[in-house]
Amino acid sequence: xxxxxxxxxxxxxxxxxxxxxxxxxxxxxxxxxxxxxxxxxxxxxxxxxxxxxxxxxxxxxxxxxxxxxxxxxxxxxxxxxxxxxxxxxxxxxxxxxxxxxxxxxxxxxxxxxxxxxxxxxxxxxxxxxxxxxxxxxxxxxxxxxxxxxxxxxxxxxxxxxxxxxxxxxxxxxxxxxxxxx
Amino acid sequence: xxxxxxxxxxxxxxxxxxxxxxxxxxxxxxxxxxxxxxxxxxxxxxxxxxxxxxxxxxxxxxxxxxxxxxxxxxxxxxxxxxxxxxxxxxxxxxxxxxxxxxxxxxxxxxxxxxxxxxxxxxxxxxxxxxxxxxxxxxxxxxxxxxxxxxxxxxxxxxxxxxxxxxxxxxxxxxxxxxxxxxxxxxxxxxxxxxxxxxxxxxxxxxxxxxxxxxxxxxxxxxxxxxxxxxxxxxxxxxxxxxxxxxxxxxxxxxxxxxxxxxxxxxxxxxxxxxxxxxxxxxxxxxxxxxxxxxxxxxxxxxxxxxxxxxxxxxxxxxxxxxxxxxxxxxxxxxxxxxxxxxxxxxxxxxxxxxxxxxxxxxxxxxxxxxxxxxxxxxxxxxxxxxxxxxxxxxxxxxxxxxxxxxxxxxxxxxxxxxxxxxxxxxxxxxxxxxxxxxxxxxxxxxxxxxxxxxxxxxxxxxxxxxxxxxxxxxxxxxxxxxxxxx
Numbered sequence: 001x002x003x004x005x006x007x008x009x010x011x012x013x014x015x016x017x018x019x020x021x022x023x024x025x026x027x028x029x030x031x032x033x034x035x036x037x038x039x040x041x042x043x044x045x046x047x048x049x050x051x052x053x054x055x056x057x058x059x060x061x062x063x064x065x066x067x068x069x070x071x072x073x074x075x076x077x078x079x080x081x082x083x084x085x086x087x088x089x090x091x092x093x094x095x096x097x098x099x100x101x102x103x104x105x106x107x108x109x110x111x112x113x114x115x116x117x118x119x120x121x122x123x124x125x126x127x128x129x130x131x132x133x134x135x136x137x138x139x140x141x142x143x144x145x146x147x148x149x150x151x152x153x154x155x156x157x158x159x160x161x162x163x164x165x166x167x168x169x170x171x172x173x174x175x176x177x178x179x180x181x
Numbered sequence: 182x183x184x185x186x187x188x189x190x191x192x193x194x195x196x197x198x199x200x201x202x203x204x205x206x207x208x209x210x211x212x213x214x215x216x217x218x219x220x221x222x223x224x225x226x227x228x229x230x231x232x233x234x235x236x237x238x239x240x241x242x243x244x245x246x247x248x249x250x251x252x253x254x255x256x257x258x259x260x261x262x263x264x265x266x267x268x269x270x271x272x273x274x275x276x277x278x279x280x281x282x283x284x285x286x287x288x289x290x291x292x293x294x295x296x297x298x299x300x301x302x303x304x305x306x307x308x309x310x311x312x313x314x315x316x317x318x319x320x321x322x323x324x325x326x327x328x329x330x331x332x333x334x335x336x337x338x339x340x341x342x343x344x345x346x347x348x349x350x351x352x353x354x355x356x357x358x359x360x361x362x363x364x365x366x367x368x369x370x371x372x373x374x375x376x377x378x379x380x381x382x383x384x385x386x387x388x389x390x391x392x393x394x395x396x397x398x399x400x401x402x403x404x405x406x407x408x409x410x411x412x413x414x415x416x417x418x419x420x421x422x423x424x425x426x427x428x429x430x431x432x433x434x435x436x437x438x439x440x441x442x443x444x445x446x447x448x449x450x451x452x453x454x455x456x457x458x459x460x461x462x463x464x465x466x467x468x469x470x471x472x473x474x475x476x477x478x479x480x481x482x483x484x485x486x487x488x489x490x491x492x493x494x495x496x497x498x499x500x501x502x503x504x505x506x507x508x509x510x511x512x513x514x515x516x517x518x519x520x521x522x523x524x525x526x527x528x529x530x531x532x533x534x535x536x537x538x539x540x541x542x543x544x545x546x547x548x549x550x551x552x553x554x555x556x557x558x559x560x561x562x563x564x565x566x567x568x569x570x571x572x573x574x575x576x577x578x579x580x581x582x583x584x585x586x587x588x589x590x591x592x593x594x595x596x597x598x599x600x601x602x603x604x605x606x607x608x609x610x611x612x613x614x615x616x617x618x619x620x621x622x623x624x625x626x627x628x629x630x631x632x633x634x635x636x637x638x639x640x641x642x643x644x645x646x647x648x649x650x651x652x653x654x655x656x657x658x659x660x661x662x663x664x665x666x667x
Contacts, residue, residue, distance in 0.1 A: 112240070125182060136236075137240055138240060159195040159199065160195070163195065163229075165235055165237075166226070166229035168235075168236065169232040
């Protein structure tokens with residue numbers, strides 16, 4: 001266990017540790033799967049935080065940690081989806097099925113690798129948008145929690161969340177809707 | 182898109198959402214911005230209107246499903262010419278399904294290999310080679326490999342479908358096999374291993390989960406030849422250390438040399454067979470320990486756990502087979518699975534309960550003893566001489582002695598059949614001497630009776646000869662017939 005440091009750890013320094021911890025927790029969860037018990041990533045992230053804090057990591061603030069954890073969660077889930085070979089079976093967004101309330105989960109899982117690539121493109125335009133998606137979609141934070149983590153108002157977060165979704169939806173639809181601009 | 186343009190797009194988009202105009206197009210036309218920004222916002226607003234529940238449900242809610250490495254196939258789904266019927270279970274290599282082969286109209290088992298096992302071209306190639314070798318194995322104790330299918334880059338091993346229970350289920354159910362069933366299981370497993378080893382195919386991952394008892398009562402070993410393709414080293418399953426203290430996979434059935442990372446040969450299977458049989462016989466693992474590390478150290482350790490008591494109820498020859506399988510040094514184990522089969526077979530005849538004929542012979546001889554005593558008493562009554570009295574006493578003592586010994590043998594055969602051979606050997610002198618003594622006493626009685634009652638005298642002498650011949654000629658014959666040896 002390293003002694004507490006004065007300066008906050010850089011993202012590059014701690015990200016691999018957060019990632020490893022989350023992976024380990026997720027794997028442990030899968031191995032000791034209890035029927036009927038669903039594990040939420042928010043709980044997973046919280047547990048990882050407690051463990052790393054307990055291990056003497058000098059986290060300056062919880063927000064900082066949640067941001068890194070959300071990125072790790074995205075990586076883990078996308079990697080798994082890729083390992084499952086989900087991408088090759090994904091036929092693209094089906095505009096009809098997308099609006100159906102019960103969209104097949106399988107379909108959405110298969111979308112993850114493509115979503116990940118779209119997020120990488122969005123990152124170049126507006127990194128905050130990507131963070132919003134990571135916090136809301138990959139970790140499942142509420143509007144209030146996510147806005148707190150990003151230091152913006154809930155109302156602003158809601159609007160930017162809508163923008164990110166619209167942008168990604170267009171990106172994954174592979175082009176303009178008919179009657180476009 | 183330049184950064185300022187994007188921030189303008191974002192601002193206009195946000196204002197549009199904030200003000201929520203009744204007619205967005207007119208609102209947008211009036212907005213103060215460049216044409217490019219206006220067009221982009223118009224496009225994004227259109228997608229926003231249609232996005233519905235897109236990304237609305239956090240993927241987070243399905244994390245357990247997502248972390249599961251392999252999506253499961255649903256009934257009715259097709260893999261090549263096979264149609265999935267239902268999932269049978271999942272193991273370390275992937276999920277297993279019951280499927281119906283549309284071409285040959287039969288049920289098969291399909292193992293969908295985990296994508297991570299087959300991503301590397303070299304591991305795919307090894308799966309192909311091993312499946313080829315395993316497909317060449319045809320033995321009643323080995324689940325036959327039918328095909329290796331490659332569909333959409335995924336690998337599927339298609340095998341015979343065997344309905345039954347795994348030995349793991351039997352062990353967990355808490356019922357222990359009878360000595361006869363244990364012996365039969367040991368013999369079937371060893372003979373299946375011998376068949377594979379003779380073709381150079383080693384299982385490397387033999388464990389109760391990989392052994393099925395089919396509904397017909399016979400055993401089938403699953404995953405021959407392919408179970409060990411886990412990594413690119415070609416050395417088969419090894420305890421995997423992902424980080425200090427975290428051990429994945431169980432070393433429970435690995436031979437010491439496997440744990441040491443040395444190449445394992447057929448004798449590693451023999452070690453695993455020993456661990457498996459021991460567990461099947463006793464219900465508990467021979468190297469049981471609180472943690473995988475502790476278990477490994479017990480497998481590797483020089484001290485063999487004290488087990489004499491544990492296998493006490495197992496036939497000595499089967500216990501010997503298990504002990505010799507469990508030797509730490511491969512050179513000290515059985516040289517081959519075939520040798521185990523041979524050893525079990527040579528003892529099998531001894532240990533199987535002797536046929537009714539042996540028991541009937543014993544009972545018939547006991548009746549003869551009673552008859553001999555009655556006849557000797559008759560002679561004594563007829564002659565009333567001291568000699569005839571002593572001869573009666575002689576027959577009585579002989580009959581009592583030999584009768585008790587024969588009663589003991591019948592009882593042994595009933596209660597503890599595997600002791601019978603030793604007991605027979607130990608008491609053979611008594612029965613032989615007893616029978617000959619009875620025969621001689623009766624014969625002398627018969628001779629003494631000749632002047633008085635010639636007919637009874639002849640019958641008495643005949644009985645004397647009968648008792649002696651029964652022991653000298655008939656008993657060896659019935660014993661060989663029943664027990665396979667004298």
